[in-house]
Amino acid sequence: MKILTAAQTRELDQATIREQHLTSAELMERAAEALVEWFCSLLDQEQAGEVLVLCGPGNNGGDGLAAARLLHQAGYQMRVALLPAETQSADWQHNRLHLPEAIPVADISEQQLPAILPGTVVIDALFGTGLARPLAGLAAALVAHLNAARARVVAVDIPSGLFTEAPQPREDVAVRAQHTVSFGTPKLAFLLPQNAEFVGEWHVKDIGLSQEFIAGSTTPWYYTDEAAVAGALPARAQFSHKGTFGHALLLAGSRGKVGAAVLAARACLRGGVGLLTARVPGCGYDIFQTSVPEAMCLADPQPNFISALPDLQPYQAVGIGPGLGQDAASLAVLQQLLQTAAATTAHQKPLPLVIDADALNLLGQHRELLALLPENTVLTPHPKEFERLTEPARDDYHRLELLRQFAQQRRCLVLLKGAYSCLATPTGELHFNSTGNPGMATGGSGDVLTGLLLALRADARLLPFQAAQLGVYAHGRAGDLAAAKTGQAGLIAGDIAHYIGPALREAEA
Ligand SMILES: NC(=O)C1=CN([C@@H]2O[C@H](COP(=O)(O)OP(=O)(O)OC[C@H]3O[C@@H](n4cnc5c(N)ncnc54)[C@H](OP(=O)(O)O)[C@@H]3O)[C@@H](O)[C@H]2O)[C@@H](O)CC1
Numbered sequence: 001m002k003i004l005t006a007a008q009t010r011e012l013d014q015a016t017i018r019e020q021h022l023t024s025a026e027l028m029e030r031a032a033e034a035l036v037e038w039f040c041s042l043l044d045q046e047q048a049g050e051v052l053v054l055c056g057p058g059n060n061g062g063d064g065l066a067a068a069r070l071l072h073q074a075g076y077q078m079r080v081a082l083l084p085a086e087t088q089s090a091d092w093q094h095n096r097l098h099l100p101e102a103i104p105v106a107d108i109s110e111q112q113l114p115a116i117l118p119g120t121v122v123i124d125a126l127f128g129t130g131l132a133r134p135l136a137g138l139a140a141a142l143v144a145h146l147n148a149a150r151a152r153v154v155a156v157d158i159p160s161g162l163f164t165e166a167p168q169p170r171e172d173v174a175v176r177a178q179h180t181v182s183f184g185t186p187k188l189a190f191l192l193p194q195n196a197e198f199v200g201e202w203h204v205k206d207i208g209l210s211q212e213f214i215a216g217s218t219t220p221w222y223y224t225d226e227a228a229v230a231g232a233l234p235a236r237a238q239f240s241h242k243g244t245f246g247h248a249l250l251l252a253g254s255r256g257k258v259g260a261a262v263l264a265a266r267a268c269l270r271g272g273v274g275l276l277t278a279r280v281p282g283c284g285y286d287i288f289q290t291s292v293p294e295a296m297c298l299a300d301p302q303p304n305f306i307s308a309l310p311d312l313q314p315y316q317a318v319g320i321g322p323g324l325g326q327d328a329a330s331l332a333v334l335q336q337l338l339q340t341a342a343a344t345t346a347h348q349k350p351l352p353l354v355i356d357a358d359a360l361n362l363l364g365q366h367r368e369l370l371a372l373l374p375e376n377t378v379l380t381p382h383p384k385e386f387e388r389l390t391e392p393a394r395d396d397y398h399r400l401e402l403l404r405q406f407a408q409q410r411r412c413l414v415l416l417k418g419a420y421s422c423l424a425t426p427t428g429e430l431h432f433n434s435t436g437n438p439g440m441a442t443g444g445s446g447d448v449l450t451g452l453l454l455a456l457r458a459d460a461r462l463l464p465f466q467a468a469q470l471g472v473y474a475h476g477r478a479g480d481l482a483a484a485k486t487g488q489a490g491l492i493a494g495d496i497a498h499y500i501g502p503a504l505r506e507a508e509a
């Protein structure tokens, strides 16, 4: 699903009106109906108590006025407060005229901020995608008053004060909502950690906006939902054999971290690899062979870390990093891997690599090695590892820009991990993942992801981006399936590996 800018959202609005021969008020009515339907499913009249709608002067306020009317008709006890402005939009005026007289309406002023008791349900319809500048004056005072009130807040389209695709100066206020109900497409602001305290849980409602306009829009931002990966995993042909699905090499583990190799290997096998060989330090040989009998194992001559690169000739993809440690000998292995991979081919392409964890940290310390990365290498840094590869980011938006630049410059697929993990492509696209949950914030989750990505990169049937996107999505989906059984607190990384099969099956052609 595409993520559009505020300007594109406005054009989308107009395109929909033209294409479907609507009035803009009719489109606003759809938005209000979608909001109200969602609201009624959240709280009934009794649970809601009095509902206060705060309305700004534009179409976001217009949505609020229309929703107030519809909720009143549904039997909710409504109150409306209007933020004064020199002019109001035409559809605002339309809905103001049609507001039932039974609903009390007050004008907001510095002297008369609306009373908001703790627990009141407030619908924030002050500003939406038309926010033109940071909040100041009365609007800022109102938002501070609302945030101090400890009300239950539902934001319409986007919490007022948040920009759709840009950061706000730090001192600015924005509404802190528990829920944000948005229309048509998700907003970039929803996907960034710095906005989580404002956005709360977000919901995107389909209001029949022009699919043709969306299809024709250019954007660097995408949201990987179920539809984006549907059918991404080709069905297995009747006469396929283990060679069909690739032979992967995993370089992982050091003394005390052999578990990382075990987890990555299990995930790789569950990811459908044909054959898996793991290079582990000498101390890991028995552990590994006992824990993952389906994989082959090449013990390193060193007992505590990996010091020598096996011959790469038999392999269709190589993963390196989980539990690797940062010994100088392992750095030399990484360097040799990068040099050799560029010259080795699988499926007539540079040997696919997946680089994670300490291998990323080593790259960060020796940035001259970045120039050796073969095209379409998959790197999976969490924000700290990404900072070591690049520079500290000013904020989440700046980090996205660094991510985009890095992926373009290095012609790699770079996955910035976390909630809504963001996959950057060599062409400058950013794909935010929709699956996963905070139960996955547990040691080893990333190792499982590396193993799964390795399996999918070894599968010659998948293009590099498809493999990475499917891997990230299925990893999160496996985490969601696992959490449904164990709860988030009880989830451990091995559970994610266990559910990779069911998660991948959902994406099978
Ligand atoms: N597109 C869609 O798909 C659909 C969109 N819909 C809805 O429309 C919303 C967008 O409406 P919108 O464009 O009228 O903008 P909106 O957010 O109401 O704000 C503009 C007003 O605020 C003012 N203003 C701005 N910044 C300010 C500030 N800092 N401090 C003070 N004032 C400030 C600005 O005044 P000005 O800048 O001219 O002074 C203007 O009056 C969208 O979020 C969604 O809810 C749905 O109805 C249908 C489907």
Ligand SMILES: Nc1ncnc2c1ncn2[C@@H]1O[C@H](COP(=O)(O)OP(=O)(O)O)[C@@H](O)[C@H]1O
Residues within 6 Å of the ligand: 357, 382, 417, 418, 419, 420, 421, 435, 436, 437, 438, 439, 440, 441, 442, 443, 444, 445, 446, 447, 448, 449, 475
């Ligand atoms: N709050 C969250 N929501 C969704 N996914 C998460 C969340 N926290 C962590 N994850 C996922 O779990 C994995 C954690 O990886 P990483 O930080 O490398 O952990 P480790 O090094 O312990 O294996 C990533 O894929 C990340 O996207």
Ligand SMILES: [K+]
Residues within 6 Å of the ligand: 060, 124, 125, 126, 127, 128, 155, 156, 157, 158, 159, 160
């Ligand atoms: K709003």
